[in-house]
Amino acid sequence: MEDEKVSDSPVANATFFNVSSLQTYRALFAQGAFFTMKPIIIGAILGIGIIGIIGNILTVTVFKRLGFSQTIHINYVALAVSDMCSILHIMWCSICYSPIIELFFSRFRIATDPDVFLNFTGIWPYHAFSKLTALLTAWISTERCLYVVFPIKAKLIITPFVTKLVLTAIFTFGGAPAVFAFMGCTVEWRFDRVQNQTRLFMFENNLNTFHPLSQIAFTLYGAVHPVLSGVNTVVSTTFLVIKLRKSATWRKRMLNAPTNEITGRGNFRQNTMSTSTIHVTKSVVTIACVFIVCSLLMSLTVLLAAFTREYFLYGKLRYLFLLNSFIALLLSEINSSVNILIFTIMGSRFRSELIHMFRRGGENTRM
Numbered sequence: 001m002e003d004e005k006v007s008d009s010p011v012a013n014a015t016f017f018n019v020s021s022l023q024t025y026r027a028l029f030a031q032g033a034f035f036t037m038k039p040i041i042i043g044a045i046l047g048i049g050i051i052g053i054i055g056n057i058l059t060v061t062v063f064k065r066l067g068f069s070q071t072i073h074i075n076y077v078a079l080a081v082s083d084m085c086s087i088l089h090i091m092w093c094s095i096c097y098s099p100i101i102e103l104f105f106s107r108f109r110i111a112t113d114p115d116v117f118l119n120f121t122g123i124w125p126y127h128a129f130s131k132l133t134a135l136l137t138a139w140i141s142t143e144r145c146l147y148v149v150f151p152i153k154a155k156l157i158i159t160p161f162v163t164k165l166v167l168t169a170i171f172t173f174g175g176a177p178a179v180f181a182f183m184g185c186t187v188e189w190r191f192d193r194v195q196n197q198t199r200l201f202m203f204e205n206n207l208n209t210f211h212p213l214s215q216i217a218f219t220l221y222g223a224v225h226p227v228l229s230g231v232n233t234v235v236s237t238t239f240l241v242i243k244l245r246k247s248a249t250w251r252k253r254m255l256n257a258p259t260n261e262i263t264g265r266g267n268f269r270q271n272t273m274s275t276s277t278i279h280v281t282k283s284v285v286t287i288a289c290v291f292i293v294c295s296l297l298m299s300l301t302v303l304l305a306a307f308t309r310e311y312f313l314y315g316k317l318r319y320l321f322l323l324n325s326f327i328a329l330l331l332s333e334i335n336s337s338v339n340i341l342i343f344t345i346m347g348s349r350f351r352s353e354l355i356h357m358f359r360r361g362g363e364n365t366r367m
Contacts, residue, residue: 030320041326042094045333049091052337056084059340062353071163072280075143076343078167079136079287083336086129090333093122094326112201115313120185127221128178130298130332134229135170137291141236144284147277148243174225177217222302230292230299237288240281247278283346287339294335298328 059080063073095101096118105112143163146154190201301324310316343350 027316027319030317030323034319034323034326037323038097038326041330042098045094045326045330046091048330048333048337049087052087052333053084055337055340056080056087058354059343062343062350062357065353065357066349068160071143071158071160072140072284074160074163074167075136075140076339078171079133079140080339082129082132082136083339086126086133086336087333089122089126089129090329090336093118093126093329096122097326116185119313120182124178124181124217126329128175130295131177131221131225131229132171132174133336134225134233134291134295135174136167137288138229138232138236139166139170140284141233141240141288144281145236145239148240148281151277177220177225181217226299226302230295233288233292237285237292240285240288244278244281244285279346279348283342286342286346290338290342291335294331297324297331301325301328 060077063077063080066073068074068077096114101114101117105114143154143158146158186201188201301321305312305321308315308317311321312318313321315321344354345351
């Protein structure tokens with residue numbers, strides 16, 4: 001009886017009304033913000049994506065012209081390929097939330113949940129290539145650490161052949177979970193008697209015998225890959241930054257030392273890096289830092305979605321999840337598009353070859 005009195009009291013009803021109204025207001029605000037920002041974000045994704053694709057194609061072309069005698073060139077080409085594929089799927093994800101996809105469904109008679117269609121044609125492939133980019137960034141950072149600590153041994157052990165084997169393993173390890181995820185999707189043609197036409201149906205089948213493999217994909221892409229690549233990249237980048245600062249300190253100390261002072265000069269080579277090594281190391285550190293900053297929002301979004309049921313594609317906070325996801329996709333696309341700027345600014349050989357390639361192309365056009 002007391003419970004009934006409490007629940008029927010004006011105070012309890014007012015409290016419930018305030019909480020419910022606040023939740024409804026937040027949901028409506030997130031929905032309005034999403035639909036307001038959606039065309040702006042989609043336009044930015046498509047515009048930056050085109051620039052990023054062109055930039056990655058130029059990156060592959062320039063490094064191919066420079067040759068693959070240095071393993072770092074092989075790694076950068078693999079990173080450019082992964083970035084380009086990631087950009088393509090990010091652009092496709094943005095198109096799936098535009099009116100174009102409705103015309104596509106109508107034209108090809110596709111009867112499916114648009115979210116499911118986006119999930120299996122855009123999101124899962126994006127996760128595959130974005131995690132490949134993360135793993136490649138971690139590998140590049142680790143390789144550079146080995147070159148800094150053991151310069152001679154690293155050159156003897158990490159040969160172009162070994163680098164290709166490592167990259168093959170990374171692409172296999174990074175792409176396999178996406179295959180597992182597709183095994184949990186059913187795609188089939190059915191005859192619709194109401195519409196009197198054959199239509200394509202795509203849906204997630206939770207009763208599929210391969211459903212445990214989908215769970216493996218969620219675990220690998222949601223926890224294992226981010227932790228392995230994230231921790232490795234942060235640790236390696238921190239180590240490289242410390243070595244760069246230490247090398248710069250020693251160089252400054254030796255340059256400012258008197259000519260007749262020889263104390264410490266015997267350890268000069270051990271505490272400093274060559275100019276070419278410094279340039280490569282700085283480019284690796286910059287790439288890693290940009291990756292860490294741009295992937296932070298996506299990592300937080302995935303982590304929050306894993307522990308909060310309402311913050312998901314089909315939850316009460318659907319539009320807040322979509323808004324953050326689109327912003328995270330935009331940041332991820334920026335990360336996959338800016339590497340050519342880093343190579344051009346910090347790599348003298350890359351910059352010279354890129355300029356020479358454009359000049360040669362301009363001369364051929366004039367002829």
